[in-house]
Amino acid sequence: MNDQLKARFDAETKGHAIVLYMKGNALFPQCGFSARALELLRPFGAVHTVDVLADAEVRNGIKEYTNWPTIPQIFINGKFVGGSDILMELSERGELADLVAGKSPA
């Protein structure tokens, strides 16, 4: 991955408490997993969304950046949390609020 793209991801993921790399945007999610991730995150604050379908470099780059093979990808407080399965599990365990508040390692 080039330095410019890595710098972009660094800034983007640290610049907002909750960042969601998704297929489609908040108004029109293009994938059920992305839509579900957005709904799970919304109660915990503003979600900064990035549409990976708008830019192939971002779509491929984010997978390399996290070494994680699928979209959506969720960052909370600058830290990679995982994809939709992990988000769902954290939600069921009731750990999302603490994670957003910076109280849990997740």
Add this chain to the structure above:
Amino acid sequence: MLDAEMLRQRLLEALPGSEVELRDTTGTGDHFEARIVSPAFAGRTMVEQHQLVYAPLQAWLKTGELHALALKTYSPEQWKKLGPR
């Protein structure tokens, strides 16, 4: 074709002392779900726990022999608090 026991053995080699429960969800030997309680997961984030599971299965994932693995991972402490549900 893979079966649950092959996956279980591989995971136990990589993560000694774990409790591993595996189920073939489709009966086709390529879609599985697993519940793993392992001391290796203590103090790790869920992403890190999942990566520890995927690492020893990488070869099968790459060839597509293993198509999907739904994971639930717990450290012994987390399991005491959360499971079984």
